Amino acid sequence: MKKAFFALASLAVALPFTLAVKNSTESFALLTKLPQCALTCLATSVANSTCAPTDTACVCSNVPLNAAISACVQSTCTIKQSLTTLNITHTLCEDPIRDKRNFYNILSNVFGVSSGVAVVLRFYSRWKSAQEFWYDDYSIIAVMVLGIPSSVMNVQGLTYNGLGLDIWRVGFRQITDFIHVFFAMELLYFSQIGAVKLSILFFYLRLFPGPSIRKWTWGTIIFNTIFTLLFVLIGLFQCAPIRFYWKRWDNEHKGKCMDINALGWANAGISIALDVWMLALPMTQLVNLNLHWKKKLSVAAMFGVGAFVTVVSIVRLQSLVKFSNSINPTWDYIAIGYWSTIEINVGIICACMPSIRLLLLRAFPRFMGTTKDRSYAYSHNRSGANQKIPGSGSGGSKGGSSGSGSANRTRIGGGVTLSSKAPNDQEEVRTSTLELVSLGSRKDGEGEGGGNGNGGVGIGVEPDHERRVDQGNWV
Template sequence: MAYTDLSAPAMPPPPGETSNFTNPPNGNATGLGALLLMLIISTIFICIRMYANAFITKKFWVEDVLVLLGYLTFVLTVWTAFMFVQYPGFFVHTWNVTVGDEIAALYYVFLFGVFYSIALAFVKMSIPLEWCRIFVPPGTWSTSYFWWGAMAVVALQAMFLPVIVVLLNVQCLPHAAIWDIRLLPDATCIPLPTLQKLSASVHLVTDVAILVLPQKIIFDLQLSLRKKAGLAVVFGLGALGVVCSVFRLIDTIMLANEPDVFFYTGPVELWCTAEVTCGLFVACAPTLPRVIKDTPLLRRVFRASTRRGATSSDGPTAIRTTGGKRGGGTDTLGTKLDYTKMDEENEFHMINITKSDSTEVLREAAKPGITRTTDITVHHSASPDHNDPRPWSHV
């Protein structure tokens, strides 16, 4: 088929349909909203991570550079998706697209695939590298199944990145035939959905590996069950990437089997963008406890919220303190309280055991036997090491 008329429809409309090139039905509002939301979320988390590296740990590791490169390439990915809104639009049927707009759209689809592949590979290499720094003590990597599994993910991503980028660039020869369909009669091409399914399959495998790898090592840590559960949730956020990979693979298969290519290209781009967003979220999540701990405003907000949650269901024997650095305040029983503020992070409360109305009543009404017992648990926590990469050390 010779594409000489740039104003003709990219595909013949089905029976009962008429091509609408002026204002075709579309889902641009949904597409733009989703893209902006994912860009904002990613930007917030990358800023949090860079803030932690620059002002708290004051160190940058290889994985920090990879995350930053992944984010910058992700911005380019989102830009090409924004251009897809203009040519031809999200959820626009192919018969409502002119041949001229089809050429422009295919060019941005090509750029989207290249930028997306680079961004996701950088992000997915950074995650296992950082987790090895967190979970694998120095000198023990040779006997750590976690280290070998993480390095397998890194190696797979590092090897697959140049392969997929090269394949995307040579999918048609001559190169311009990738987007200029007027050159297709004399070109040799690999179908784009084939490359998309290959990419989706590889990333789905690595997403599952990133989700599964840290779980056993977390529950082997000498921590309370609450902290273990919290860490499992933080490091289990890779499940979001698995969900995006699955839906992306489903929509890619549908795209390969549908002649209405532009209608099904939009969902694939949105799932790809969501996958990178989830990757950036997972990569930056371990820095959140550190930032909360070392940012006074966030620390006060976090402590206020946890204290409200802890005292909302307290009974009549709950102890609450008021006052300055030493002394001041009573509990709900009328017992005088005293405490010393050791530093900006820790307060050690000391209760003076004195008579109170409630204890006098108990003493007078008590029958022979044990009337009241008190269990005392002492916890000691050292001041946090800002250079310690383990997130549970900052909780």
Template sequence: MAFEDLQPTAYGVATVMFILGTVSIFLRLYCRSVILKTFGWDDVMAVFLLLVNTTQQAILYIFLHYGCGIHITLLSAYQIESIVKWLFIEEIFYMFTHWTIKQAFLLFYLRLSPQKNFRRMVLGTMVLNTAFTAINWMLAFLQCIPFDAILHAAAHPGAKCINKLVLLIVPSILNIITDMIILILPISTVWSLQMSIRRKIGVLAVIGFGASAVLISALRLIILYELYISPDLSYVLGKMVIVAALEVEFAVMAVNLPSVKALWNQITGGSSSGSGAASGYSGAYKLSSMERKRDGQYKQSSKVSGGRSGNRGSVTMLEQGVMSNESEEELFRQQGIKVTTNVAVTMGDKGESDTESGRRGYGGYQHAR
């Protein structure tokens, strides 16, 4: 049996989800500025997202104030006219909200790797995200000629308008396309990092939380089609308020989750011993907190037996030049090298030379036996 009044449910869902999304933003900012001390451009975008998300929430409340969630036959002409006006405003701002969320995610991706190809793909996705938003705005503003026919359709019987179903479905499809690209983009980069498989899966799981927003976006298509075929505009928009609140706030939480993971590790003691800014990090979070050195490159070299040195690949878990004990142990264990703290080079009874002794313990590293 259908609810005759969706407003209590819509108010409840929208409020709870907004609180969760807002708390995740504040936790992110706390982790980045206080715990990790790696405040970056993606965090600046998170501050902007806080303002954008608050405005989006206010629009949802305005919808409910004018009667969304209640059958249209119970509303006054003024309420219906107000809903139509705010529906157009929400079309524009909803697209901008998603643009902001995606840009915050992509700015975070720029921390993941110094590889030029990956960074070019991220920057290309930023451009694509902006282009899709511009296309959606053009569809919204040019959907009817004259423009006033958008808000007062009855007053312009001869207006030329784009098919309503196209206006409802195309923006959502473009939104889903960019969501899928953003989800797929980091997989190969994360999988190539010098980490255990367990940690790689953990990192991808944290990033992949955004898939929840993609699923909700797909479900939103059902509500959009119902909006196209149903004359009960206000009641269907009550459902849309619920779905929009879930979709936006899950996406907001997905953006902030990699940063909040550091707070979880600090509370649970999930990381092994470290010091300074590196203390309390997990391998998963270090990916999000890597900073490029001034020369634009990440470098790592390790000295091996016989005085030879070999490059073991680019650094993948640096945090402002500090590597925690946990990461060091993990990396050297993978390479068959173990870290030693004290090395004493002495002349043995059999006349062993310093060079021969050094082959066993040069630079504090020994081959694991």
């Protein structure tokens, strides 16, 4: 860390030194604030250069001179003295102030509000469909509970304490506070990403009844849970004592830390691999789905948004290159900040897309590619075959569908029912779900003998709560 900040000092004084500055009151006042070590380096280096002491442009831009001053400052000044020198010399040389704070705040607020709207639509869809909450909903609630303080700290913690500015433009107390908040944000990031993945995986359990994919999904849930808890604990105790993480920057405190860069890369690499695996799980069920191409495309697109999250995670990797070795963290970390913000919030939106699709399906049934024949619903019998049951449309009650205007119930073999309070306009939604569920049951049932003796329905291995396929109405 000391070496890194001395390198920053080198880079700093590489711009200036301005005994060369115009003889003005303001310039003189700034020069008097320079640390003695920097003044000595300046005087010696300028005397041995080709620049005249009064030639401001030459002193500010001469590369060999700057290199000499940098080497001198690196060997004689402390980190705080180096940062003070940087701030003064950049001011004397009239360098522009780089500032991305507003950009970061706007991005954080826009994505935070967007994901919040997606969650509201998710639960509105739940309410409209009379569906009960389950683990996927609890997981997304956990993400939002963690996301609210994250959004607040983005603005009131990170940018307030200098994120988006060069570090020499930030006060020493602010640097400590910035790194402290960044430490907390790192732990929240690990937790939020893990909870988003859990929500999506639990949704897979709602959707796919086949024993094979359920085993893979449960295995992925266990792995993701262990992975998340492990990295939260490692992140929390990566330095000893813990506070050394945000106090070590000035090289005035004692402690030790593990390789923080390796921690970030390991987490990102495993997370990306897990994203790819989770993207492949539903696609294996959708490839042979017997749906109209428009409907299949809309369902595939819904899951395919996960590919964008993976792309964001990969792009975020490049921002980790400077993570632990940055000599200008308040500026360099802005890329890590906004890519992490995008990744988490797009992940939340992705997890909510099935319920949003259901709302769109009700509002725009033709555009979303729903089934044209409302007079039949699909049912899966005990032998694993699909049958069309008459009367599941606008008025009939045959074959397991009852009622013409109140609650409809469609029977899928093995005593499993799909229920909805809505009449005709909901039949399209139910049929789409039944086709999807039947496919997963049929494929796994044919390969594994049905799992529980019910002709491949493959749901009996789970508690009663999970047997209700009405939880699959999301699709």
